[in-house]
Amino acid sequence: MLTEELSQLKETLKEVFGYGSFRGTQEEIIQSILAGRNTFVIMPTGAGKSLCYQLPAIVMPGAAVVISPLIALMKNQVDQLNAVGINAQFLNSTLSKAEITKVKRDVLNGQVRLLYVAPESLTKEENVELLRKANISFVAVDEAHCISEWGHDFRPEYRKIRGILENLGKHLPIIALTATATPKVQVDIQKNLDMDDAELFKTSFNRQNLYYEVRPKVDAKKQLIKYIKNHKGKSGIIYCLSRKKVEEIAELLNVNDIKALPYHAGLDASVRMANQDAFLNEEVDVVVATIAFGMGIDKPDVRFVIHYDAPKSLEGYYQETGRSGRDGLEGNCVMFYSYNDILKLEKFNKDKPVTERDNAKHLLQEMVAYAESSVCRRRQLLHYFGEQLDHDCGFCDNCLKPREKFEAQDDIVLAVQAVSQTDQRFGVAHLVDVLRGVKNDYVMSYGHDRLKIFGAGAEKDVAYWTSLYRQITVYNFLEKDVDNLGIVRATAKGLHFVDNAYPVTLTKDHDYSNADEESDDDDSDLNNNPSAPRAADEALFELLKALRKKVAKERNLPPYVIFQDPSLEEMATTYPTTKEELAQINGVGAGKVAKFGKPFLELIAKYVAENDIETDSDVLIKSMANKSKTKIFIIQQIDRKINLDEIAESKDLTMTDLIEEIEHICYSGTRLNLDYYIDQMLDEDRQAEVWDYFLTAETDSMKVAVSELGDEYTEEELRLMRIKFLSEVAN
Ligand code: ADP
Ligand code: MG
Numbered sequence: 001m002l003t004e005e006l007s008q009l010k011e012t013l014k015e016v017f018g019y020g021s022f023r024g025t026q027e028e029i030i031q032s033i034l035a036g037r038n039t040f041v042i043m044p045t046g047a048g049k050s051l052c053y054q055l056p057a058i059v060m061p062g063a064a065v066v067i068s069p070l071i072a073l074m075k076n077q078v079d080q081l082n083a084v085g086i087n088a089q090f091l092n093s094t095l096s097k098a099e100i101t102k103v104k105r106d107v108l109n110g111q112v113r114l115l116y117v118a119p120e121s122l123t124k125e126e127n128v129e130l131l132r133k134a135n136i137s138f139v140a141v142d143e144a145h146c147i148s149e150w151g152h153d154f155r156p157e158y159r160k161i162r163g164i165l166e167n168l169g170k171h172l173p174i175i176a177l178t179a180t181a182t183p184k185v186q187v188d189i190q191k192n193l194d195m196d197d198a199e200l201f202k203t204s205f206n207r208q209n210l211y212y213e214v215r216p217k218v219d220a221k222k223q224l225i226k227y228i229k230n231h232k233g234k235s236g237i238i239y240c241l242s243r244k245k246v247e248e249i250a251e252l253l254n255v256n257d258i259k260a261l262p263y264h265a266g267l268d269a270s271v272r273m274a275n276q277d278a279f280l281n282e283e284v285d286v287v288v289a290t291i292a293f294g295m296g297i298d299k300p301d302v303r304f305v306i307h308y309d310a311p312k313s314l315e316g317y318y319q320e321t322g323r324s325g326r327d328g329l330e331g332n333c334v335m336f337y338s339y340n341d342i343l344k345l346e347k348f349n350k351d352k353p354v355t356e357r358d359n360a361k362h363l364l365q366e367m368v369a370y371a372e373s374s375v376c377r378r379r380q381l382l383h384y385f386g387e388q389l390d391h392d393c394g395f396c397d398n399c400l401k402p403r404e405k406f407e408a409q410d411d412i413v414l415a416v417q418a419v420s421q422t423d424q425r426f427g428v429a430h431l432v433d434v435l436r437g438v439k440n441d442y443v444m445s446y447g448h449d450r451l452k453i454f455g456a457g458a459e460k461d462v463a464y465w466t467s468l469y470r471q472i473t474v475y476n477f478l479e480k481d482v483d484n485l486g487i488v489r490a491t492a493k494g495l496h497f498v499d500n501a502y503p504v505t506l507t508k509d510h511d512y513s514n515a516d517e518e519s520d521d522d523d524s525d526l527n528n529n530p531s532a533p534r535a536a537d538e539a540l541f542e543l544l545k546a547l548r549k550k551v552a553k554e555r556n557l558p559p560y561v562i563f564q565d566p567s568l569e570e571m572a573t574t575y576p577t578t579k580e581e582l583a584q585i586n587g588v589g590a591g592k593v594a595k596f597g598k599p600f601l602e603l604i605a606k607y608v609a610e611n612d613i614e615t616d617s618d619v620l621i622k623s624m625a626n627k628s629k630t631k632i633f634i635i636q637q638i639d640r641k642i643n644l645d646e647i648a649e650s651k652d653l654t655m656t657d658l659i660e661e662i663e664h665i666c667y668s669g670t671r672l673n674l675d676y677y678i679d680q681m682l683d684e685d686r687q688a689e690v691w692d693y694f695l696t697a698e699t700d701s702m703k704v705a706v707s708e709l710g711d712e713y714t715e716e717e718l719r720l721m722r723i724k725f726l727s728e729v730a731n
Pocket of ligand 1: 019020021022023026043044045046047048049050051179
């Protein structure tokens, strides 16, 4: 490349992006594209992959087509580029007809430098036609691991990309980029995009500033709160597997004075966007999210990423933890692990089609192996991505905490012999059966019961051998077969070891059999049953009930006249010990405090003292009840058909806040009948019109609804109709 061109690239880098120099191999990658070569980029999250196609797109004539899996991600990048004066546009399902026409016109006019498309849009004939006619510089396939069904994020539409490009009648260089490619996925991507000839740029996945830790999921909520409080004022992401869990944990944090917002695909796009912005703008420190959050988020100073639930794969895990410490400073990655979570995930996998199921199971097993192993975490992670670290990292829980070791020389010999005697064609489960002398159909059908090695390791159990196999794979005595899922083969090092064995110490696995979620962590939903906050202290609750019975008897009254159950439960969660605190409890007015309060306060004070409630635990998990109070109040008022204005006023809420609360209540599963209010606002025909709109609209976004119907309806009317619509169609 000419020096002149080079300096021009650097100028553009500075002028458009504001960076003084390229990072890592960015410059070489860009040159490869400019030279018209197929290019394959594998770099960890945060390495700066986007720039590798954005910059050449800017300097080359024609539009670069960027295929990207997430609409949010697309929009994010387009916004950023537009902000620096680059004409970037996207084609996806959120655009109106008129907008699509305009994008196409601009592309054909040659004004557009980058055209982002979702893979679904790419398959549409009209868009294929556009690409045929337009001047295209090259094609970028971002998040290219989506092509592979062996990865964690498979999108079938990604497989159609190659075929479509071939039909455009012109040669287009491709750049594929991903942050997660095991050797198997890597092969798959190149095969599928037909780019075996591609120039490969792969940088190490080692992120030296990240600390990895796995904790047993015992008392996880308490641990979580304590952890965040110890990292006060720092940015963090908490990943949960379900939307419901996200909501629950976000609320738990909020009532414990940690500002946190939820993020998941079930939230309205505008809410999601607002919550993401609040995190980026540091209005909140913590986001609780499903894995929907994070792709394309490049907040540089995320200090911790916590997996509250076990992740589904190591690929996903590595990408998610990779969002911490992008600025090169401290990043803490903590996973809470329990076998119960794994069972849940397995159950979930059962509903998938067969091929997907096998793969999901395999990915999950790798994750389990990682979590349970006592081997250096970084070594395992890097090994998973095809890199060998030849020393322990000294910066993970397994390196920093003493581990129990054992001498394994003889058993390693047996394990490798089992592999070679069975012709290197089997997976670990089978090898363990052979070693342990199990005469099952599978073993017998291969005649493996006649092998010398059969039964040679019978005195050790399955867990022992499975763990040993995992470890010696990480230590490169064995390797995974890239073409056949689950099969291991002996490496040269392994074969050599059999005849020239030397002492090797391995480490015992962690025992997580006691790790489990706390009992209140079941799947029932708080909001479905607002009268039963689940954080209640059962023992205290029982004592309070007994006291109530006694007091009621003395006064010859039914117990519920004294205090109702929800009030007692709330007492058993918030531990009021003064009259003022007691008066805060739902259902307890000043009158009841005066009449019945004393013995209850005494009981609670005694209980708190005896159980060291405040001193013993660093963290006292406050109940959700306080927070739920407003919700309960709203539900009751709506039942009584109190005017919305009045409800808002008595809780000091704006109308928008109130409607948001109502949305929250309804979307977390509680049925509210809003007909009374809606009927007052809209006649039947108008209701039908809005209903039909939501029924046929492509999105339930309020912004879109307002732009379509805003002239005729107020936002309040549209919002209430949307709640009604969503609650009814969902049930
Ligand atoms: P990836 O797609 O690899 O996860 P991104 O493309 O989102 O990473 O980039 C991560 C961050 O690195 C962004 O904030 C980006 O602006 C920044 N970045 C990229 N290239 C450079 C560079 N040459 N100098 C400084 N910062 C850069
Ligand atoms: Mg990226």
